[in-house]
């Protein structure tokens with residue numbers, strides 16, 4: 001059964017690759033936005049199955065990677081306060097701040113706990129009324145429904161000792177920022193399927209029309225990605241720029257309305273700083289005024305933060321699709337998942353981690369590696 | 378945390394006015410909030426992001442997607458909060 005399924009998938013993949021080869025007449029640069037898609041592409045070598053004229057660059061879609069250093073340092077400062085239980089998704093534990101990570105702080109006695117869901121943090125707050133429980137609410141639109149519900153519940157049940165340090169980022173403004181940036185090379189996007197399962201894709205329609213750029217909402221399985229690439233290439237070749245939905249089995253134009261409604265009740269859109277990229281206007285959620293009693297940023301005043309980023313890390317260029325991990329001199333040498341210099345190496349969804357995990361550091365310096373010198377094209 | 382993980386709903390109940398349920402992911406069963414999929418019933422499959430079901434999915438698709446996520450090492454969040462000694466005996 002499994003064999004048949006895989007055999008069929010391989011046949012479809014080969015057919016799609018062939019169709020892409022037939023459709024393409026000149027070079028195109030495509031960006032996949034979501035970090036999960038990046039992993040799938042590198043894991044299955046999809047970028048290497050494509051005709052050389054098609055280049056895939058990897059986008060900013062890893063929430064752990066783009067959480068600003070200021071925000072991480074702020075989280076660390078709050079976690080060290082007496083009486084605080086600091087809760088977070090497991091992915092954030094090893095992300096380097098200016099001085100160490102959450103795991104180090106835990107080793108030094110801070111009460112840092114990993115939770116599976118933000119509702120678990122609300123439960124911890126109810127069980128520990130004498131403590132202040134803070135949850136580090138990060139993520140793209142995919143985690144926003146969960147974080148919104150935790151805030152909604154905390155307010156409804158009067159859990160006064162629960163607050164959230166919110167650093168939400170949004171995909172559409174980051175696409176706009178990439179397209180506006182000087183030196184942009186991206187000509188079409190594979191849109192993030194799971195983000196759109198929540199949010200729908202209406203917002204992407206205005207982006208596509210305004211910047212005349214094809215956006216194909218795409219899943220993360222190899223066959224999905226190849227089909228998404230084919231749809232994007234066909235648009236580019238025909239001079240079309242539309243939103244198309246490859247991932248129809250999971251995504252509708254409207255998204256999940258119940259989730260969206262609660263997000264807009266609890267959060268409001270605000271400017272947000274992205275690690276490695278800088279400030280992007282209206283690119284994040286912050287806690288709405290009605291929920292201010294649960295806003296950790298307001299409750300815990302943290303002094304001016306002086307941040308330190310390792311100078312050799314080029315993750316900012318990688319997150320904007322201008323460079324690839326192999327272009328970084330530290331990649332696989334001074335920077336590894338065991339000893340990460342930048343967030344793109346820490347997170348399971350980061351591009352540097354994906355390249356490392358699937359052995360791409362072996363290619364560095366290899367003239368056959370298509371990522372080398374890509375910026376010159 | 379950005380890719381949802383598919384699982385099967387085993388039971389549904391009401392917890393302080395919130396629709397929750399047990400969802401099974403391969404060998405792991407977790408409590409999941411079902412508030413955003415009000416029509417999903419036991420025996421059905423849902424895509425779960427950090428403890429919240431966001432959409433429904435069919436059984437065959439769920440099995441395939443789960444296997445791929447495992448291959449990609451993207452199912453770690455399911456056990457991230459369990460102390461080392463509690464899983465993988």
Ligand code: SF4
Nearest residue numbers: 313314328335342352
């Ligand atoms: S390999 Fe390490 S140092 Fe280089 S860009 Fe990636 S995270 Fe930064």
